[in-house]
Amino acid sequence: MRPSEQLRTANIDDWQAATNHPFCLELASGTLPLEKMRTYLAQDYTFIDNFIRLASSAIHHAPTLPDRLPLAAFLGIIAGPENTYFQRSFEAINVSDVDRTNPELLAPTRDFQALMLKAAKSGQYANMVAVLCVAEWVYLSWADQVEYDSETLPFYFQEWVTLHKGEYFESVVEHLRGQLDRAYEVADEAGKVEIGDYFQQAVTLERQFFDGCYNS
Template sequence: MRPSEQLKQSCIEDWLKATNHPFCIELADGSLPLDKMRVYLAQDYTFIDNFVRLAASAIHHAPALPDRLPLAHFLGIIAGPENTYFQRSFDMLSVPESERTAPQLLKPTNDFQALMLKAANSGEYGNMIAVLCVAEWVYLSWAQPFSESVESVEGLPFYFGEWITLHSGEYFESVIEHLRTQLDTVFNNAEPAKQKVMQDYFNQAVLLEKQFFDACYQ
């Protein structure tokens, strides 16, 4: 079993709750109340800044150029199409400017921000990749099952459907595979004490993903 799969299995209960969350299911079928989507988008948009910091730190600490390039390319997607998606969604959903730029952070949002910065500042590539892998792999896991049916949902607004297509498909799968391969390699090469730390980062990130969906849904 791959180390990344072992890490997932170590927190499988929280993983399944995050990737099968009612929030995600209702988003995919278009029944999610718009007030919950507004809260979610405003909170999720705040992650971009620290996600970029964490990814940039991981790129810096990666072993070699082939390890850096896929993540560097993905950062361009975050800064381009994904950022544009947020702005278009904010406009369509009439999200107030104050919520777009400085929303009051929910506790899981604040805690995940802190975890990303902690990983970035740890100086350990494995810790950074563990958090990045969770942040993207969870989204692939919940979005992928809906990727083929999203276009068949009549009248599904773009702020629902496009969020799914951004987190599924061949390219996004390749991003997750790169992150998992990086995590597998660094975990296999780490001493037991560092493996334990990486597992702690991974498990905490999964728990916070689940708590984030809980908070936005409630």
């Protein structure tokens, strides 16, 4: 079994709760109340800055150019189409100016921000890819299994699903899994424990983040 799969299996309860969350299922069906979507978008948009910091640090610490390039290319998606998606969605569902720029953060949002910065500052590539892998793999897992009507679903629901599925996004997740697999395999026992801890915290916080946005 691949190390990334071992880590996922070790956190399977929180993983399944996150990837089968009512928030995700209602978003894909178009039944998610807009107030919950406003909260989610405002909270999730705050991750972009620290995600870019974390990904940039991972690119810097990656062993080789071939290891760096896929994540560098993915940053262009985050800074381009994904950032634009947020701006268009803010307008479409009337997210307030304050929530667009300085929302009151939910506890899981604050904790995930702290985890991303901790991983980035750790100087350990394995810790960085553990958090990045969870962040993207969880989204692929829920988006890949939902059914939705692309013709009738509003773009702020439909595009959020399509941004997180398909051949390109699958390749991003596979790259991150491969990087995590190799980093875990060469780590000593203390390093394996540390990687597992970062992975576990990220999975738990993904679940808590969906819970917080859904129950807000």
